Amino acid sequence: MESVWISLQVGAAATLLSLPAAIVVAWFLERSRMPGRQVVQTLVWLPLVLPPVVTGYLLLKAFSPRGALGQVLDGLAMPVAFHWLGAVTAAAVVGFPLFVMMIVLAMKAVDPRLEIISCSLGRSPWQTFWRVTLPLCWPGILVGAAISFARGLGEFGATIVLAGRIPGETETIPLRIYAELDAPGGEHRITGLVMVSIALCVLAVIAARALDVWYRRRLELER
Amino acid sequence: MKLEVNANVRRPNGFRLEVELSCETPVLGLVGPSGCGKSTLLDAIAGIEPGAHVVLDDHDLSRVPLHRRGVGYVTQDALLFPHLTVRRNLAYSPTAGPIEAVARALGIAHLLDRMPRHLSGGERRRTALARAIVSRPKILLLDEPFGGLDETRRREALALVGDVNRAFRIPMVIVSHVTEEVIGLADHTVRLELGRMSAAGPSITLLSASETRVDNYLVGRVVGPGRVAVDGVELRAAMPAEAHGSVRLACYAHDVLLAKHPPVEVSARNVISSRITAVIPTGHAMLVEIERPRLRAIVTSEAAAAMDVQVGREIVAIIKATAITFLGSASC
Numbered sequence: 001m002e003s004v005w006i007s008l009q010v011g012a013a014a015t016l017l018s019l020p021a022a023i024v025v026a027w028f029l030e031r032s033r034m035p036g037r038q039v040v041q042t043l044v045w046l047p048l049v050l051p052p053v054v055t056g057y058l059l060l061k062a063f064s065p066r067g068a069l070g071q072v073l074d075g076l077a078m079p080v081a082f083h084w085l086g087a088v089t090a091a092a093v094v095g096f097p098l099f100v101m102m103i104v105l106a107m108k109a110v111d112p113r114l115e116i117i118s119c120s121l122g123r124s125p126w127q128t129f130w131r132v133t134l135p136l137c138w139p140g141i142l143v144g145a146a147i148s149f150a151r152g153l154g155e156f157g158a159t160i161v162l163a164g165r166i167p168g169e170t171e172t173i174p175l176r177i178y179a180e181l182d183a184p185g186g187e188h189r190i191t192g193l194v195m196v197s198i199a200l201c202v203l204a205v206i207a208a209r210a211l212d213v214w215y216r217r218r219l220e221l222e223r
Numbered sequence: 224m225k226l227e228v229n230a231n232v233r234r235p236n237g238f239r240l241e242v243e244l245s246c247e248t249p250v251l252g253l254v255g256p257s258g259c260g261k262s263t264l265l266d267a268i269a270g271i272e273p274g275a276h277v278v279l280d281d282h283d284l285s286r287v288p289l290h291r292r293g294v295g296y297v298t299q300d301a302l303l304f305p306h307l308t309v310r311r312n313l314a315y316s317p318t319a320g321p322i323e324a325v326a327r328a329l330g331i332a333h334l335l336d337r338m339p340r341h342l343s344g345g346e347r348r349r350t351a352l353a354r355a356i357v358s359r360p361k362i363l364l365l366d367e368p369f370g371g372l373d374e375t376r377r378r379e380a381l382a383l384v385g386d387v388n389r390a391f392r393i394p395m396v397i398v399s400h401v402t403e404e405v406i407g408l409a410d411h412t413v414r415l416e417l418g419r420m421s422a423a424g425p426s427i428t429l430l431s432a433s434e435t436r437v438d439n440y441l442v443g444r445v446v447g448p449g450r451v452a453v454d455g456v457e458l459r460a461a462m463p464a465e466a467h468g469s470v471r472l473a474c475y476a477h478d479v480l481l482a483k484h485p486p487v488e489v490s491a492r493n494v495i496s497s498r499i500t501a502v503i504p505t506g507h508a509m510l511v512e513i514e515r516p517r518l519r520a521i522v523t524s525e526a527a528a529a530m531d532v533q534v535g536r537e538i539v540a541i542i543k544a545t546a547i548t549f550l551g552s553a554s555c
Binding site: 118 | 269271288291292293294295296302304305317354
């Protein structure tokens with residue numbers, strides 16, 4: 001059960017870590033008129049289309065003690081490569097495109113004229129974002145968080161390259177299943193893990209969908 | 224309100240708005256067919272559409288962002304914040320004044336703790352208007368405030384905007400694709416066609432012969448069943464039995480007949496002796512204004528000539544009681 005607990009921690013931390021960035025990037029892609037949106041869009045989509053092992057390799061280059069980011073984080077006593085934080089980073093990066101996509105969809109559903117009305121009433125664009133756009137986006141943010149969390153639970157390729165398989169630290173459910181399948185008779189030992197894995201993902205998506213429906217009905221965003 | 228606008232807007236679809244207008248009026252009407260650029264011009268005044276030169280009461284707003292312009296922008300579909308109660312919608316602006324008085328004036332005081340989804344269409348519009356008024360704007364911009372309403376609701380909305388104008392004295396720009404809707408409210412009207420100004424001037428002069436559905440709005444006090452005193456003149460009107468106190472009424476200018484002498488044995492219940500205060504040619508018709516109660520009648524130029532209609536002349540106005548519609552209690 002240790003790997004289940006690690007998976008839950010990694011998935012939750014990855015979701016929380018990427019939440020602010022996902023909101024900012026989604027706003028930049030959907031609402032800002034600044035240049036560079038196409039470039040950012042492409043970068044955001046990359047982890048979704050790249051082989052996870054390649055994503056892991058690129059992250060390892062960046063976060064290894066000799067990498068640019070790795071040196072800084074090591075200096076701050078926050079090592080990433082082959083540490084728990086590495087599993088979190090891999091899960092966050094791989095789940096990020098889905099997270100951003102869901103928030104972008106939620107922002108698209110918010111009538112931009114509400115933001116115009118807010119500004120006409122004297123609220124700055126920043127205040128408008130906090131008071132109108134964000135509260136009306138919560139359903140999409142919740143769904144995005146749930147999908148990002150579920151994706152984090154299932155992350156394998158990037159995690160094993162960046163964080164390795166360290167029992168008790170970076171060995172998440174998929175890594176444990178992989179290790180068991182590699183050992184004689186391990187197939188019989190993974191049934192429980194597979195069931196837990198499926199149950200967690202299904203629960204996350206159902207909970208997010210239920211919250212989404214409840215919130216939309218409450219605001220009558222959807223008839 | 225003294226307003227100067229120089230807007231030159233190009234849209235990717237090829238539409239171009241080129242308008243240069245200058246006027247001094249408490250209420251400005253912007254009329255014209257759909258797609259002529261009325262709403263774009265309104266957006267330019269608000270600052271939503273960038274690049275327009277706008278001067279309001281000698282203050283250059285051209286570089287002032289929307290949130291610092293002090294404009295109350297109200298659209299046809301209200302656009303209330305769905306996650307806030309009516310009270311919090313009204314108090315949304317950082318410059319919001321006391322909300323209760325405005326809510327009472329617009330008849331939504333009992334709705335303050337409701338969520339927007341529990342309001343009817345009319346209540347939403349009144350809330351949106353109240354929200355804009357509470358924010359203490361320098362100017363109210365109303366985009367098609369009467370669009371999509373049936374006849375009764377349209378008249379109610381027209382009367383409400385008139386009430387707001389009288390009670391709060393906020394300068395207004397009203398956009399409508401129906402000229403006659405704004406005639407009763409706007410003193411000055413600009414007509415747009417294909418992104419350009421095709422006419423501008425006192426509202427009444429912009430009426431064409433086919434546009435004679437001018438509303439007369441009356442506010443009076445019920446003095447008995449079906450009887451209401453307006454400007455000291457008692458009128459008979461089609462009113463519900465429970466109507467009491469101060470009420471709002473309306474009748475079309477084309478439902479007001481004029482006669483040189485009081486008719487004998489006529490079915491119409493309202494025969495009013497008055498005096499002509501204005502005669503305004505509108506294409507093939509004449510708009511004749513009488514003083515007590517202040518009413519306007521539309522007559523053909525031929526009829527006006529035959530009756531020798533002139534300012535200062537004594538005249539008799541005849542209106543059927545059923546032509547005077549009850550709009551509701553006067554709230555402002």
